[in-house]
Amino acid sequence: MLRHQDDAPAPAPEPAAPLIELRGIDKTFGTVKALSGLSARVGRGEFVTVVGPSGCGKSTLFNIVAGLEEPDPGGALRFEGRSCHAADLLGRVSFMPQRDLLLPWRNVIDNAILALEIEGRPRKEARAEAMRMLPEFGLAGFEAQYPHQLSGGMRQRVALMRTFLFERDLMLLDEPFGALDALTRALMQRWLLDVWQRHRRTILFITHDVDEAIFLGDRVLVMTARPGALKLEQRIDLPRPRRPDLVTAPEFIRLKRTLLEAIEEESLKSFQVAQENAR
Amino acid sequence: MSAAPALSASPPAAGSGRLARRIGGRVAGLLVVALAWEGLVLLLGIRPFYLPRLSAVLAAILATPGAYAAGFLRTFAETLVGFVTGGAFGVAVAVAFLRLRSLREMVFPLFVVSQTIPVIAFGALVVLWFGNTLIAKAVIAFYLTFFPVTVNALIGLESVDPRQIALMRSFGASPRQILLRLQLPSALPQTFVALRLAASLSLVGAIVGEWFGDTTGLGVLLLQAMYTENVVAIWAALLVSALLGTGFYAAVAFLERRLVFWGAEQ
Numbered sequence: 001m002l003r004h005q006d007d008a009p010a011p012a013p014e015p016a017a018p019l020i021e022l023r024g025i026d027k028t029f030g031t032v033k034a035l036s037g038l039s040a041r042v043g044r045g046e047f048v049t050v051v052g053p054s055g056c057g058k059s060t061l062f063n064i065v066a067g068l069e070e071p072d073p074g075g076a077l078r079f080e081g082r083s084c085h086a087a088d089l090l091g092r093v094s095f096m097p098q099r100d101l102l103l104p105w106r107n108v109i110d111n112a113i114l115a116l117e118i119e120g121r122p123r124k125e126a127r128a129e130a131m132r133m134l135p136e137f138g139l140a141g142f143e144a145q146y147p148h149q150l151s152g153g154m155r156q157r158v159a160l161m162r163t164f165l166f167e168r169d170l171m172l173l174d175e176p177f178g179a180l181d182a183l184t185r186a187l188m189q190r191w192l193l194d195v196w197q198r199h200r201r202t203i204l205f206i207t208h209d210v211d212e213a214i215f216l217g218d219r220v221l222v223m224t225a226r227p228g229a230l231k232l233e234q235r236i237d238l239p240r241p242r243r244p245d246l247v248t249a250p251e252f253i254r255l256k257r258t259l260l261e262a263i264e265e266e267s268l269k270s271f272q273v274a275q276e277n278a279r
Numbered sequence: 280m281s282a283a284p285a286l287s288a289s290p291p292a293a294g295s296g297r298l299a300r301r302i303g304g305r306v307a308g309l310l311v312v313a314l315a316w317e318g319l320v321l322l323l324g325i326r327p328f329y330l331p332r333l334s335a336v337l338a339a340i341l342a343t344p345g346a347y348a349a350g351f352l353r354t355f356a357e358t359l360v361g362f363v364t365g366g367a368f369g370v371a372v373a374v375a376f377l378r379l380r381s382l383r384e385m386v387f388p389l390f391v392v393s394q395t396i397p398v399i400a401f402g403a404l405v406v407l408w409f410g411n412t413l414i415a416k417a418v419i420a421f422y423l424t425f426f427p428v429t430v431n432a433l434i435g436l437e438s439v440d441p442r443q444i445a446l447m448r449s450f451g452a453s454p455r456q457i458l459l460r461l462q463l464p465s466a467l468p469q470t471f472v473a474l475r476l477a478a479s480l481s482l483v484g485a486i487v488g489e490w491f492g493d494t495t496g497l498g499v500l501l502l503q504a505m506y507t508e509n510v511v512a513i514w515a516a517l518l519v520s521a522l523l524g525t526g527f528y529a530a531v532a533f534l535e536r537r538l539v540f541w542g543a544e545q
Contacts, residue, residue, distance in 0.1 A: 063445070066449045091451020095450075101442060101443050114447075114460070118450045118451060119450075146541060148542070166450060
């Protein structure tokens with residue numbers, strides 16, 4: 001398996017100690033190898049996006065980093081400089097799955113404080129903190145509404161707020177805007193960058209949208225077809241704050257071409273494998 | 280920062296008017312049935328032995344209201360105790376089955392067998408054990424209640440979205456927190472399906488229990504009327520039982536609407 005590095009000759013200004021580091025991670029489910037020798041690192045305060053063909057093991061990678069899934073023995077997993085088991089990461093990473101997964105019997109504010117409640121924070125205090133955050137998430141005045149009364153974009157913002165309130169250094173976002181229409185999605189992307197810059201968290205963000213990956217990330221990781229490994233690591237040196245018209249800049253287009261080529265190659269591979277299996 | 284889209288979520292108000300209209304409709308329906316009963320018996324000349332007039336039945340109740348009120352309260356108490364303990368036990372067993380697969384494999388078949396025993400056969404035994412007490416009737420009501428609750432609560436507990444559980448775990452939630460904050464509330468809609476069924480079943484249990492011997496209760500009134508071939512009294516006991524059964528069912532349905540307000544979403 002080929003592993004390209006960023007072709008920029010200058011040493012990447014990587015923070016001294018990465019927040020999380022994976023080295024040679026394998027994961028097998030029965031006879032299916034989902035990840036094979038995956039290595040990746042995320043520096044403190046970095047915004048790293050992950051793209052790859054469907055079924056490349058992105059979700060498996062996330063489940064490992066969220067502590068939900070233990071990798072096969074052999075690889076190394078390090079968090080805050082210490083080697084650890086995946087299970088040690090439970091409760092230490094704020095995880096946002098693809099679907100909002102709001103609890104229908106809890107209103108906006110009580111959904112937002114779910115993680116704080118589990119931590120054992122008094123409800124009253126947690127609610128007060130969430131109330132202060134509502135305007136920033138465009139939810140002011142909606143605290144007493146129930147999920148079925150909200151639009152898709154608002155539900156997603158409640159889920160994001162739940163993730164932000166659970167203050168952990170590392171945030172994992174799994175295609176959080178995948179279900180939204182293009183216009184809402186663009187708004188949410190800019191809004192997320194805004195919030196991220198103010199709160200300065202480390203974000204690992206899965207998407208299948210290359211534009212989104214470039215627009216948001218400091219670095220884009222392209223994964224190979226299954227079994228998933230790192231295909232390409234692309235530094236995105238576009239200035240911040242990033243404006244909506246950035247997506248038409250020649251610099252952006254150049255990056256997009258590089259990334260699309262890599263993804264295309266892998267998608268084709270997984271397509272051919274699927275065809276062979278069908279035969 | 281994007282502005283919040285002004286979404287005017289419909290407030291859940293304006294329900295009181297609709298409720299009044301619904302109740303009005305039901306009262307009107309009852310009145311129509313009452314008038315038809317009275318009218319048809321008169322019109323077709325049905326003999327009181329087969330079907331007495333409604334007015335005669337109501338008059339019988341009003342002649343000795345104390346006996347019917349006491350019977351109503353007694354049977355209600357038996358039903359309620361059986362229903363509440365049966366419901367609580369049913370949910371507790373469902374949680375135990377969810378947690379302990381081996382316990383479930385061992386005990387569940389026994390439960391099924393227990394439910395195939397006709398309640399009548401079981402009733403004699405219960406009265407022997409507990410005597411002519413309220414507890415004896417409540418035990419029979421309990422026996423009819425807990426099983427459907429166990430089955431449905433277990434279905435509800437097991438149908439929780441695994442991604443939902445994964446999310447809770449990623450927050451560092453303990454199994455107990457996952458049970459209380461996620462699994463039990465998720466299982467409520469399915470559990471209430473059984474509780475509505477159990478509302479009727481527990482009344483059956485209480486009345487059947489009274490047939491094994493007691494001095495007060497709607498079952499006792501029914502039995503006495505049957506022995507004396509007092510048709511009006513049979514109908515009177517029946518009417519009061521219907522009132523209790525409907526009222527109890529309505530109370531459970533009301534509780535369901537209050538607790539499971541989010542509907543069948545997800």
